[in-house]
Amino acid sequence: MHEPQEPPGGIHPLLAGRFSPSRFDPSAAVDDRTLGLLLEAARWAPSAGNSQPWSFFTGRPGEPEHQRLLPHLAPGSARWAVDAGLLLVTLTRRHVDDTELLYSEFADYDLGQAVAHLTFQAQALGLAVHQFRAFDLEGLTEELAPAPGWAIVSMAAVGRAVGGPPKARERHSVARLRSGPWPPSA
Numbered sequence: 489m490h491e492p493q494e495p496p497g498g499i500h501p502l503l504a505g506r507f508s509p510s511r512f513d514p515s516a517a518v519d520d521r522t523l524g525l526l527l528e529a530a531r532w533a534p535s536a537g538n539s540q541p542w543s544f545f546t547g548r549p550g551e552p553e554h555q556r557l558l559p560h561l562a563p564g565s566a567r568w569a570v571d572a573g574l575l576l577v578t579l580t581r582r583h584v585d586d587t588e589l590l591y592s593e594f595a596d597y598d599l600g601q602a603v604a605h606l607t608f609q610a611q612a613l614g615l616a617v618h619q620f621r622a623f624d625l626e627g628l629t630e631e632l633a634p635a636p637g638w639a640i641v642s643m644a645a646v647g648r649a650v651g652g653p654p655k656a657r658e659r660h661s662v663a664r665l666r667s668g669p670w671p672p673s674a
């Protein structure tokens with residue numbers, strides 16, 4: 489089902505060269521300008537009805553915000569995330585204030601797209617992004633206390649990668665993308 493492969497030639501080098509590093513260079517700081525550009529990239533992503541249902545909590549080594557995030561990393565992500573020049577928490581606005589009313593049915597979809605834009609801006613700046621769910625969601629939600637209607641979705645480590653991607657990477661085939669989950673027509 490999964491096919492080990494390298495990204496082929498022909499797709500954009502920023503896409504082909506992207507991977508989620510499991511080592512970051514601890515000496516590579518993310519400066520204010522870079523952080524600003526990453527957030528600009530997210531800001532200009534499309535969203536349903538231009539609802540922009542995203543927010544980012546950021547912390548860089550040495551900042552008090554970084555100290556607030558570290559205790560909530562799971563051991564698996566802490567191994568590499570602590571060395572990244574930037575940690576991000578991604579939040580989405582799912583509901584209108586503290587009601588059950590959906591703010592946008594596409595809130596999580598739109599957040600993912602904004603993170604993708606941020607990821608390729610990072611790549612263009614010579615940085616890499618490793619998104620992750622390996623953190624204590626409950627503890628981090630208590631720590632950051634997002635506004636009503638907002639929910640933490642994921643975290644991401646951003647920094648200069650040490651080493652390259654794993655040799656064999658697995659992806660479904662393009663044919664499978666198109667064959668689809670729908671039943672054959674009669």
Ligand SMILES: Cc1cc2nc3c(=O)[nH]c(=O)nc-3n(C[C@H](O)[C@H](O)[C@H](O)COP(=O)(O)O)c2cc1C
Nearest residue numbers: 506507508509565618619620621622623642653657
């Ligand atoms: C929403 C999301 C959650 C993820 N959670 C984790 C995680 O908890 N730990 C981890 O090591 N990688 C995590 N990843 C990274 C994926 O494992 C990785 O993107 C996938 O294996 C493909 O590898 P590549 O990004 O190097 O192409 C996550 C990625 C996404 C988008």
